[in-house]
Amino acid sequence: xxxxxxxxxxxxxxxxxxxxxxxxxxxxxxxxxxxxxxxxxxxxxxxxxxxxxxxxxxxxxxxxxxxxxxxxxxxxxxxxxxxxxxxxxxxxxxxxxxxxxxxxxxxxxxxxxxxxxxxxxxxxxxxxxxxxxxxxxxxxxxxxxxxxxxxxxxxxx
Amino acid sequence: xxxxxxxxxxxxxxxxxxxxxxxxxxxxxxxxxxxxxxxxxxxxxxxxxxxxxxxxxxxxxxxxxxxxxxxxxxxxxxxxxxxxxxxxxxxxxxxxxxxxxxxxx
Numbered sequence: 667x668x669x670x671x672x673x674x675x676x677x678x679x680x681x682x683x684x685x686x687x688x689x690x691x692x693x694x695x696x697x698x699x700x701x702x703x704x705x706x707x708x709x710x711x712x713x714x715x716x717x718x719x720x721x722x723x724x725x726x727x728x729x730x731x732x733x734x735x736x737x738x739x740x741x742x743x744x745x746x747x748x749x750x751x752x753x754x755x756x757x758x759x760x761x762x763x764x765x766x767x768x769x770x771x772x773x774x775x776x777x778x779x780x781x782x783x784x785x786x787x788x789x790x791x792x793x794x795x796x797x798x799x800x801x802x803x804x805x806x807x808x809x810x811x812x813x814x815x816x817x818x819x820x821x822x823x
Numbered sequence: 824x825x826x827x828x829x830x831x832x833x834x835x836x837x838x839x840x841x842x843x844x845x846x847x848x849x850x851x852x853x854x855x856x857x858x859x860x861x862x863x864x865x866x867x868x869x870x871x872x873x874x875x876x877x878x879x880x881x882x883x884x885x886x887x888x889x890x891x892x893x894x895x896x897x898x899x900x901x902x903x904x905x906x907x908x909x910x911x912x913x914x915x916x917x918x919x920x921x922x923x924x925x926x927x928x
């Protein structure tokens with residue numbers, strides 16, 4: 667019983683989080699459920715970097731204050747450890763894109779109070795390409811990228 | 824009956840910051856992979872929302888796609904203190920949910 671109430675509570679919290687999380691994302695998700703034809707407007711369904719950025723409606727400025735830490739050569743392309751960090755003041759969101767994946771938009775992290783603007787996560791990288799991070803700070807977007815090489819054979823580069 | 828997914832959470836105080844680490848046992852299917860035996864597509868099954876809170880204040884909200892690795896891992900630091908209650912909850916695209924709770928030592 668206790669567990670049940672707890673679950674409900676956390677679910678409710680999750681929903682509020684999502685609503686606060688992004689006015690940008692929520693309508694897009696609802697949209698995607700409506701029709702498959704709406705994929706162009708859903709950044710998570712975008713299949714190319716340009717489409718994803720267009721769907722999000724953002725243009726990002728390149729910045730060396732954004733750092734993407736990833737291996738030059740992915741040993742296991744299904745599990746590529748990536749760290750994104752920034753020294754930009756007031757960073758609110760960290761988005762990660764894998765430029766050559768079928769699902770380009772890999773993740774979005776919305777930062778809360780007191781958290782360091784740095785997240786570590788693991789991603790699948792289908793093909794040699796760039797891992798692009800976009801940081802939102804205020805009304806501006808900053809970006810940087812890191813090329814990751816993927817070899818199918820497993821050995822050598 | 825929903826399948827069981829194990830959510831593991833660690834929170835450790837180090838140099839004045841709390842390091843939060845989490846791993847969820849989850850297949851994270853993209854929906855593009857095919858079953859080798861039957862040739863049928865494996866339906867998409869991935870976590871799409873993660874919320875981490877500390878003392879009921881939201882620390883991090885993450886939206887994920889199928890590009891996140893299987894058994895996803897997440898790590899970050901925040902300015903916290905010993906005794907903070909960290910809670911992580913997630914939802915996937917098939918309606919499963921999971922959560923874990925930890926008190927910072």
